[in-house]
Amino acid sequence: MQKMLDEMPAKEYITCQQSVGMYIFEIHSTPRPQRQTQQGLSFTGKKVFYDPSKLNKKSIQWQIMPHAPKEPLLGSIEMHLTFYLPIPKQIRGIERTQMETNTIKHFIRPDLDNLAYLVTNALKGIVYRDDSQIVKMVLEKMYGTQPKTVIKVFEV
DSSP, rough: OHHHHHHHHHHHHHHHHHOOOOOEEOOOOOOOOOOEEEEETTTTSSSEEOTHHHHHHHHHHHHHGSSSSSSOOOOOEEEEEEEEEEOOOOOHHHHHHHHHSSOOOOOOOSSSHHHHHHHHHHHHHBBSOOOOEEEEEEEEEEEEEEEEEEEEEEEO
């Protein structure tokens, strides 16, 4: 996208910048998956349900709030999520270098869809009105020296 913008004449560049609604966020913490709703008992013995991922959602929201649009987006949205998971400490040598350069892909737990589910729910009401507005998602899971989540939201 940046290459395309660099190749445009200055006049078109300004128009394109205004028409392309793109937001990029980085969450600097280890990506966590959405955990299933848990059932417990209240003090009175009634069944209660709670979200064990509530604190993880709050952490994402806290980091995004200062950079989010003033009003949630209302139209169709395309989202790209890249999850950088930590390289295991016991990995050394060539294998570690391959993980750092993304030659070896992250194929173990957590599941990619559960990682995405937590992020899409956390952004609801802040970046967009509802996650049903997402019409396209590009998901990627890889190793990184710094664990983080990169979120790109485009208006389409």
